[in-house]
Amino acid sequence: MTPDVLKSLARLMQQTAVKQAVQEAALRRLLALLPPEQANEMAQGLKNDVEQVKENFSAGIDQPAVDATISFELDAMLAALGQRQH
Numbered sequence: 550m551t552p553d554v555l556k557s558l559a560r561l562m563q564q565t566a567v568k569q570a571v572q573e574a575a576l577r578r579l580l581a582l583l584p585p586e587q588a589n590e591m592a593q594g595l596k597n598d599v600e601q602v603k604e605n606f607s608a609g610i611d612q613p614a615v616d617a618t619i620s621f622e623l624d625a626m627l628a629a630l631g632q633r634q635h
Contacts, residue, residue: 573625580629588630595630599623 550558583591602619609615 576626577629580626581631583630585631588632592627592630592632595623595626 580588580591599619599622603616606615606619
């Protein structure tokens with residue numbers, strides 16, 4: 550790869566990371582606003598959704614890293630809801 554291609558790729562990765570960080574911050578704030586009864590329902594829905602995500606990414610290049618990322622993200626969302634995965 551040429552330096553220009555690498556620079557463009559790095560720029561794109563940085564933009565994606567910034568966008569994701571902003572979206573995650575907004576999501577944490579929104580989840581924290583839910584009343585307890587809705588937080589419980591949302592938590593169960595997220596756990597179900599994560600099972601589908603795990604199935605969709607079950608053939609990852611680095612499966613342990615994929616699984617760890619999925620668990621980390623679920624834990625972060627559950628923490629925003631005032632809950633824990635385990």
